[in-house]
Amino acid sequence: MKHKIKPRGSVIAALDIGTHKIACFIAQVIDDEGGLEVVGVGYQAAQGIKNGIVVDIDAADKAIRQTVHTAEVMAAEVMKGYPLRDVIINVPGSQAKSHNLSAEIQISGQVVTEQDIRRALARAQDQVLSDNLELVHTIPVLCSIDGNTGIIDPRGMTGDKLGVDIHIVTGDLSALQNMATCIDRSHLDIIALASSPYAAGLASLVEDEMDLGCTVIDMGAGMTSFAVFQSGQMIFSDSIPVGGWHVTNDIAHGLTCSNADAERLKTLYGSAIVSSSDDAELIDVTRLGESGSDAIQSVQRSLLIGIIQPRLEEILELIKSKLDRSGLGTSLGRRVVLTGGASQLPGLRDLTQQILDKQVRLGRPIRLNGLPDAVSGPAFSTTAGLLNYVVSRSHEMPAEIMASVDSGSLWDRFKYWWKENW
């Protein structure tokens, strides 16, 4: 089910619109296997966006234009003076919903055709699709013929009943429409959508992790989203509307300081786990609304960490309960990869290991060439993964099948483009 890779020399671009930052990567296809070389990057603080939702179109539009412009300037030689037009964007975890569905159709002793697969997929999709949902991903997990499971591609096989198990990700249509309006005002065309945790996984997991079972946790500013991979596919995803921003906010409240100071304290002295030496270490906090020497107060570092740790425990406990309730059981695997800007707090890996009882490692983008150091950290896993997504869509149904399954979609232009170009 491999797709034709975009020809060598083609340019693709990703726009990651987050709560904390907006980032744009422009890359060129450098070989026939879909290898990508990053040729332009831009990023800046997000504006007009809250928890992945556009709350101020003008501010968001301006921030998107500036970010894209920075990336375009860096990629000028490769872009040959043409402005960037086509972008792949992320669907934030808060807007994406994961559904695992099964459907069965009669094929009455005939050979399975693409038409049959379309019918089976449409029957499965019908169970969830509605007017206010947009289809983001349709990932076939497995097919069965007459109850014989484990079939990857049933085309050409014969039987009476064709079954499909699929993982569908849907997005909230009105939130996506607002995002589309913003992108349109920036004179950009959305050519593909990918959910944030899916992209984060594609960027940071090694193939064995995707095959054997692994959960990627993308801890951002406004939310923490996660996706489970198994047998090379994403089989589940979900999110929690809590992230690094909430940790900063807790510090600002707890130590009565500004958000900017709280962010600085978190980054410089923060940790996910209190250690015995933290009582002895004193840190300076500038009290909110005060000035001069009276404004500075020394507090034990353990106080700061005592504010951070419960919030992180809460996030991890919520993830644990969502994973437990997913019904995935052993398919979850034994591994967790932590990524996203907020995953950089020292000690978070150990805390995650304790609460989720899995082997945990920190993840960052590993599948792009030429990524500048400044954007090679965990905060940019989703951005990088949006590019990886375009060259790894072989995980999903072939375009010729999907194009006729999702109907009435906002993204028809994308599907047309996809069929024509890949």
Ligand SMILES: Nc1ncnc2c1ncn2[C@@H]1O[C@H](COP(=O)(O)OP(=O)(O)OP(=O)(O)O)[C@@H](O)[C@H]1O
């Ligand atoms: N060194 C660090 N230590 C701890 N936290 C950090 C560090 N650097 C960044 N962060 C936190 O990471 C968060 C930003 O992460 P990221 O860039 O992944 O968010 P985002 O993608 O914009 O947000 P979201 O995905 O939630 O919409 C902020 O809350 C910030 O405080």
Ligand SMILES: [Mg+2]
């Ligand atoms: Mg993010």
